[in-house]
Amino acid sequence: MNEPSHQPVVTDAPSELPAAAPVEVSSAARRRQVLRGLSSGAALAAAGAPLSALATGGRKWCFHKDTPHRHVKASVSGMQSTITSNMAVGGWTESKGKHCSYYHAGANWPSDSGVRFCRGNNNAKFLFHNAKFKDMFGCFGGGNNELLIKDLLNKRTAPHCHWITACLNATKLTTDFSYSASEVVNLFNNPAKNLFALQFFRDYQENHRS
Amino acid sequence: MSPVIQLHWRDWGGDSVVFEARSGLTQQFDPLSAAAMACIESGVTDLGELSQQLAEDLGTQPDSTLVESLCTLLERLTKLGWIEPQPLQD
């Protein structure tokens, strides 16, 4: 796999905890100034909403199944970006995806009161015994898309097994996996990201075989 | 303020966005939360002092609603790892 020719920008020495960076005076002053222009009511009302974030996977790492010693950022966009030693400060958690063969056994599926399921489109539950791929991924029918997800897990010649496995990992591992099930479905349905995501899930996230 | 955190701020007169370099996380902050962070980045470590400074910015006195909002914010920032609780002085 080709490696990127640049490394992420690192600004601190790895061998010791750095002193707090000097505050950008203009930025801090501006933020205080903005607040001075608001009423107390308006400021407190805005503060009541949750913080919006741009986050895909957070600080998680994974590895390619052929090079398990080389840790890379566990996100579709971060794929192939090696985590350097000085980025280990603060601790990156491992994204623990299971291989699709793990889910051949229904007993390994997520279960709710004995009912085996996988989350998919709109984060809804899709049942082990009767869910079709096209319904779980909200896509067009025909061909393999018409088949049951439990049967597609055995069909290694089609990419579907990797997508289903990604959703199963998301459902079973929750925050220990890079993406939620609905994020996996969105990646599938995004024509610009579909192939990147497939490669990521297939080669990097299905890295625990048991 | 956690010493390993590196923040890059941008604002346009209302909400701010901030990028934290270690985690790669980008967050949107409302004006009160952004101003609170400005105080913390400048060295404020005490909830009372934080409330007082921000109340002055708002042209009011610190009250329970403001303190409660700040406590919620501080809890979120602690979960993010951006601030660390300090032990009480003996």
Added chain:
Amino acid sequence: MAFRLRSDVPAVARAVERLYADYPLLAADQFCDFELAVQRAAGLRRWLRPQVTAHYDGDPVFEPLPLGHAFPLTEWALNWCVTTHAFEHLSLHAAVVERGGRAVILPAPPGSGKSTLCAALIHRGWRLLSDELTLVSLADGRISPVVRPVSLKNRSIDILSDFVPGAVFSEPTHDTVKGTVAHLRVPSEHVERMHETALPAWVVFPRWEAGAAATLTTLPKPDTVLELGRNSFNIQTLGAAGFQALADLVDRCDCHAFQYGNLDEAMAVFDRLAAS
């Protein structure tokens, strides 16, 4: 950006001949950025429910697809090559078109009508910079073009055929996971200018909705930063440089949400935008 493409699939050759006729052809010994091979699968899959594979620099990087999907696979593979090597750019999943030296970026999730809108704009006075990949230079914030055929699906193919009489399409590919897909040839004058960069002036999030009046509403810049970031391929990889590029981009642009239900009305809105 130069590609060398090898393929033993006649449909790929026909599509390239139809859609890339205006592009410069390099000599066999000239340097190229990417070597791509789209070929029939070997072994049993050459004959039994035949499949096609894509190899980049000799390495298989994609799952095999049905043989009938060979040309869409080629286009997707080309996108993949560009996106995974755009190290000096912030790359966004967005269309981008230019008029009067100013570019409008159209990010959107699938199904929002981005490509339909883009295809219409490039036949109404706007120059195509890219249909899928917006590359923002980290050095100067300018948009680097990736001028390639516009990918359309399902009803959009018929809509554009009516909107642009005489438009040239690839043979449609049916039964993909997206339904029916076809690619629209780029006007030759856009191909001739494919090395001209442009400064971004607007970010417009389009959304098609049947019967909706064409409406442009201003978006707050912080919200735009997050939403554009969600449409980025590589912001996580670029780190602080990516964030700064994204924030600079939003700083420079007027940001809007755009709802429309009729292409002619949409064109009028963009005409007013260009005149502003």
